[in-house]
Amino acid sequence: MRKVYLDHAATTPLHPEVYSLMCRFMKDTFGNPSSIHSFGREARKWVEEARQQVADLIKASPEEIYFTSGGTEADNLAILGTAAARRKKGNHIITSSIEHHAVLDTCKYLEKNGYEVTFLPVDRYGMVDPDDVRKAIRRDTILISIMHANNEIGTIEPIEEISRIAREHEVIFHTDAVQTAGKIPVNVEALGVDLLTLSSHKIYGPKGIGALYKRKGLRLLPVVHGGGQEKKLRSGTENTIGIVGFGKAAEIAARDLEEEHDRTKRLRDRLVRGILEKIPEVRLNGHPEKRLPHNANFSFAYVEGESMLLSLDLKGIAASSGSACSSRALEPSHVLTAIGLPYELIHGSLRMTLGRANDEEDIDYVLEVLPEIVNRLRSFSPLAQKHPVGSAG
Amino acid sequence: MYNETVMEHFTNPRNVGEIPDASGVGEVGNVVCGDILRVYIKVKDGVLDDVKYMTFGCGAAVASGSMMTELAKGKTVEEGLKLSNNDVAKALGGLPAQKKHCSNLAADALHKAIEDWKQKASAAAGRA
Numbered sequence A: 001m002r003k004v005y006l007d008h009a010a011t012t013p014l015h016p017e018v019y020s021l022m023c024r025f026m027k028d029t030f031g032n033p034s035s036i037h038s039f040g041r042e043a044r045k046w047v048e049e050a051r052q053q054v055a056d057l058i059k060a061s062p063e064e065i066y067f068t069s070g071g072t073e074a075d076n077l078a079i080l081g082t083a084a085a086r087r088k089k090g091n092h093i094i095t096s097s098i099e100h101h102a103v104l105d106t107c108k109y110l111e112k113n114g115y116e117v118t119f120l121p122v123d124r125y126g127m128v129d130p131d132d133v134r135k136a137i138r139r140d141t142i143l144i145s146i147m148h149a150n151n152e153i154g155t156i157e158p159i160e161e162i163s164r165i166a167r168e169h170e171v172i173f174h175t176d177a178v179q180t181a182g183k184i185p186v187n188v189e190a191l192g193v194d195l196l197t198l199s200s201h202k203i204y205g206p207k208g209i210g211a212l213y214k215r216k217g218l219r220l221l222p223v224v225h226g227g228g229q230e231k232k233l234r235s236g237t238e239n240t241i242g243i244v245g246f247g248k249a250a251e252i253a254a255r256d257l258e259e260e261h262d263r264t265k266r267l268r269d270r271l272v273r274g275i276l277e278k279i280p281e282v283r284l285n286g287h288p289e290k291r292l293p294h295n296a297n298f299s300f301a302y303v304e305g306e307s308m309l310l311s312l313d314l315k316g317i318a319a320s321s322g323s324a325c326s327s328r329a330l331e332p333s334h335v336l337t338a339i340g341l342p343y344e345l346i347h348g349s350l351r352m353t354l355g356r357a358n359d360e361e362d363i364d365y366v367l368e369v370l371p372e373i374v375n376r377l378r379s380f381s382p383l384a385q386k387h388p389v390g391s392a393g
Numbered sequence B: 001m002y003n004e005t006v007m008e009h010f011t012n013p014r015n016v017g018e019i020p021d022a023s024g025v026g027e028v029g030n031v032v033c034g035d036i037l038r039v040y041i042k043v044k045d046g047v048l049d050d051v052k053y054m055t056f057g058c059g060a061a062v063a064s065g066s067m068m069t070e071l072a073k074g075k076t077v078e079e080g081l082k083l084s085n086n087d088v089a090k091a092l093g094g095l096p097a098q099k100k101h102c103s104n105l106a107a108d109a110l111h112k113a114i115e116d117w118k119q120k121a122s123a124a125a126g127r128a
């Protein structure tokens, strides 16, 4: 059976070049980068080269890159570290209602511990209004955290505008760029951010490794205490194998960015066009233009997402859904809720995120299989019976 | 995540659709995740002669509906009322812990359909 992986926003396979470099490194180099002997120095050399590669991907300098155990920890470090460092200045944080849980739940944790958090709404495309940010800023605002692009609906946020507002008011600005790095250009200077989160496994690197970019001179307190690695900001012996893989993945992502961007966008557009043509009563969620090139997110009326995922999986196609039934917590997607989708359309949501492995035949296969699946599920949906498919409304 | 029986019923659900001249109809919404399951029954001489269902729900809901119709068909209405959520889940060979509530939909909707039939029957008897 044909296997089609359309869940690249969840994670990506290792790039073969990353894999071979990691194997080579693992076999020969085991030193602790903090040791002063030749074994340690050898490991240090590799770690610093990876730091340079990661810095290059976002046009930062290597001293501004701090390795963490992934995007989640980098988000935690950015938010908790800023909150702790600026406690005397204030206790108010601004974020959006569509952030990844790594940001959202960290902010909620702070809320329970004496901080105040404003969760900004978004419009129906998932866009944050920079004016809302401006209006939410108070004298005691210490941090603004708005993601670069959303992982579910792919909407790209107006980060440059928001960072300008943050700077005017001398508020620290963090962005989660886990979904954008390697997919669209990410330049910390152009974006004007103070802190930026990266994760390796979304760009064909290994899992369990990520990084926080911290603008030179910015004060942050650590979350993990101990041996003082990563200039005391993130203690713990470095995950050298992960770091080396992450570095290589970042280098390849930067090298192939334009080509992959255009290629996946072309395929994605073909997928979107085909689905809108072939299936009635479907809507594309997210922004029509300002969206990640590889992201497509649909809502199919009258069908439930987990049933769609199971049916697709039986045909070898991997995707994801914001349906409550498909989530571990049995909660509907907070992102689709925030853009104002009614409950039934959240239930019928399907996210397909493209990547390196996909080609035109994959897309045509999905376009062949999906209409049948939706039709079948609609054929026994009590909602479809109330509103016969094809009729208005 | 689902066992073979569940997947088989999900792929080939039995008795889906509606019964246009049903003796009773029952619909329940799931409080946990908000799904819907509707059951139609045709009663002849106190026996569930035909049972059909429709659902807007997850794989477990589709399979539970299917299994419920198989268990209920041919039973008396009294036996139908005794059919429990657990019976459905058991017949499916078990459901993942967070999916137990989906099997509730099926039996609950059947019970509602039977109640609906009873009400209609007694109303008709009153008129006669």
Ligand SMILES: Cc1ncc(COP(=O)(O)O)c(C=O)c1O
Pocket: A009, A010, A069, A070, A071, A072, A073, A075, A100, A102, A147, A150, A151, A176, A178, A179, A199, A200, A201, A208, A209, A210
């Ligand atoms: C936007 C965003 N932020 C953070 C994360 C978490 O990253 P990680 O899986 O590396 O902890 C993810 C991925 O799940 C993500 O999509």
Ligand code: FES
Pocket: A324, A325, A326, A330, B030, B033, B034, B035, B057, B058, B059, B060, B061, B099, B101, B102
């Ligand atoms: S019907 Fe929603 S989880 Fe089963």
